[in-house]
Amino acid sequence: MFRFNQISFSYGKKSPELFHDFSMELNAGNVYGLLGKNGAGKSTLIYLMTGLLAPQAGEVLMDGENVRRRLPKTMSDIFLVPEEFDMPQLTLKKYVSINAPFYPRFSMEDMERYLDIFEMSGMMDVKLHALSMGQKKKVFMAFAFATNTRALIMDEPTNGLDIPSKSQFRKLVTTGMSDDKLMLISTHQVRDISDILDHVVIIDQSHVLLNTGMADVTSRIAFRPLREGDQPIFVLQSPFGPLGAVPARDGEETKVDLEMLFNATLQNPAAINQLFTTSK
Numbered sequence: 001m002f003r004f005n006q007i008s009f010s011y012g013k014k015s016p017e018l019f020h021d022f023s024m025e026l027n028a029g030n031v032y033g034l035l036g037k038n039g040a041g042k043s044t045l046i047y048l049m050t051g052l053l054a055p056q057a058g059e060v061l062m063d064g065e066n067v068r069r070r071l072p073k074t075m076s077d078i079f080l081v082p083e084e085f086d087m088p089q090l091t092l093k094k095y096v097s098i099n100a101p102f103y104p105r106f107s108m109e110d111m112e113r114y115l116d117i118f119e120m121s122g123m124m125d126v127k128l129h130a131l132s133m134g135q136k137k138k139v140f141m142a143f144a145f146a147t148n149t150r151a152l153i154m155d156e157p158t159n160g161l162d163i164p165s166k167s168q169f170r171k172l173v174t175t176g177m178s179d180d181k182l183m184l185i186s187t188h189q190v191r192d193i194s195d196i197l198d199h200v201v202i203i204d205q206s207h208v209l210l211n212t213g214m215a216d217v218t219s220r221i222a223f224r225p226l227r228e229g230d231q232p233i234f235v236l237q238s239p240f241g242p243l244g245a246v247p248a249r250d251g252e253e254t255k256v257d258l259e260m261l262f263n264a265t266l267q268n269p270a271a272i273n274q275l276f277t278t279s280k
Contacts, residue, residue: 001062001151001182002026002049008057009044018044020206022058028150029179030199030213034186035262041205042186043083046153049184050080062151076103079149083156087128087136095128096143103147110176111146117175118142118168133160141169145176152176153184158192170196194258202265209265212276214256220275221264222248223257233271234264247275 007022018041026032036042047053048060051067051074060067065074088095100106115121118138128136137160144152158166173196177183185193200217202210223245226232232244245257245264265272 001028003061004045004048004058005061006058007048007055007060009048009053009055018205019055022206022208024201024208024211026182026184026201028182030182031173031177031197032182032184032199032201033190033193033197033258034184034201034203035188035190035258036203037266038188040203042203043155045203046080046155046184046186049151049153050078051075052080077149078151078153079103079144079147081141081144081152081154081157083159085136085140087131087140089127089129091125091127092139093124096124099143100147103149105148107146107148110148111142114142114145114172114176115139117172118165134162134165137161138165138168141172145172150180151182151184153186155186156188157185158187158189166192190258190262194256197258200258200261202262204266204269207269209269210261210272210276216276217256217261218248218253220248221256221261222246222252222254223260224254233268233275234260236260236263 002025004022004024007019008017009019010017034042034045044053048055049067051070054068062074062078065071067074096108096111112121115123120135120138120142123139128139131139141157158169161169173183187193197214199213200210201208221233224243225240226235226242226244226246230244230246232246234245236243243260245260
C-alpha cells in the first residue's frame with residue numbers, strides 16, 4: 001500500500017538529514033508497530049506518509065500515487081491520529097456532521113459501536129472542548145476508526161489513556177481491522193500494543209533495522225531465561241536471573257517480548273539482520 005522510494009529529508013539547510021536514501025514498503029492487511037529511539041524519525045515518517053511534509057528527494061507512494069499531491073481520493077483514504085491535538089468548541093454530533101463527508105466510507109453505526117467500546121455512549125450532544133484529555137482521545141479515535149479509511153496512522157495513541165481504556169483501545173483495533181486496511185501505530189509504550197501487532201518495524205533514522213511479521217519473530221527468536229549453550233543476542237538482568245533474546249531452537253516458540261526485541265535490535269543490529277536474512 002505504501003512505498004518509500006529513496007527518501008531524503010531534513011528540517012532545514014543547516015539541519016542534519018534525518019533520512020537519507022530511505023526505502024521501505026508497508027502492505028495492507030497488517031497492524032504495524034513503528035518503533036525507534038527518541039529522534040529516530042518516527043513522527044517525521046508519519047508526516048511524510050500523510051503528505052504533511054515533503055521530502056527533499058524521493059517520494060512516498062500510496063497505491064502508486066504520490067501522497068504529497070494530497071489528492072482528494074488519496075486523502076479520503078488516510079486518517080492520522082496525532083500524538084497531541086485539541087478539539088473544537090462543538091458538540092460531537094456537529095463535529096461528525098462537518099467532518100464525516102470527507103470520508104466516503106464513514107459509518108455512524110460504527111461510530112456508535114466504537115464509542116460503546118470506550119464506554120462513551122450517549123456523548124453526541126456533549127461539547128468536545130469540555131471533555132478531559134483522555135475522553136477527547138477516545139472520542140477522536142472512535143471517529144478515526146469510523147471513517148473506515150484504508151490507512152489509519154496513530155502516533156502514541158495510548159498516551160493519556162488509563163489502564164481500562166488501553167484495553168478498550170486494543171479491542172478497538174482488533175474490531176476495526178480488515179484485510180484491505182493498514183494500521184500503523186508509532187509508540188514507545190510497547191507493552192500497550194504487543195498483543196495486537198502482526199508486524200513490527202524498527203527504524204533508526206535512515207536505516208530500517210527490522211521489518212518483519214510477528215510470526216517470523218516467534219519462529220526465529222526465543223524470549224526466556226537463559227539456558228546452557230545459549231548464544232544470546234540480548235540479555236536482561238531480572239530479579240529471577242538473566243533473561244535473554246536467543247535464536248530459537250527447532251520447534252521452540254515463546255511469546256514475543258517487544259521491549260526486549262527492540263533493545264536487542266538496537267544493541268546488536270548485525271546479529272538481528274543475519275538472523276532474519278538467513279532462510280528458515
